Amino acid sequence: MGEKNPTEPCSCSEARAYLERFLDQECDQDLQTRLAEHVESCEHCSRQADAERHLRELVRSRCAEQAPAALRARVLGYLSTARITSTTTVGVSTTRITTTVVRTERFGRG
Known part of the structure; x- marks a missing residue:
């Protein structure tokens, strides 16, 4: 516009x-x-x-409520793990590694 x-x-x-x-x-x-x-x-x-x-x-x-500490730790742990996917097609092997890193910051209410 x-x-x-x-x-x-x-x-x-x-x-x-x-x-x-x-x-x-x-x-x-x-x-x-x-x-x-x-x-x-x-x-x-x-x-x-x-x-x-x-x-x-x-x-x-x-939206000020926070997730319980145990749930938050599990989610962040899951998100920071590396995921590896492998496929083989007619003698050609492909490997893909995906890593996700999550950084969190706390924002104050305001």
Whole structure:
């Protein structure tokens, strides 16, 4: 989706199209500014943005539970093992080794 001229006011349809990127602050600075001005001045788009923010907060607050330590250790152990697959076809042998390494980081709630 192409971005409009940075001097033109943002329309409701453009605000709807870029709402998620706007809330994630993933737009270029000109578009981010235009969207912020529009959302601030348009009651409908302001309600849409507020509803999306509220939904995100609900999802974030409900997804705070962690898996039990034993389950987490089993899953991480499984994911970090090497898997070897061998096949032989008419005298040609093929071996594929796949290793998956999983790094985890803890993110704070915020």
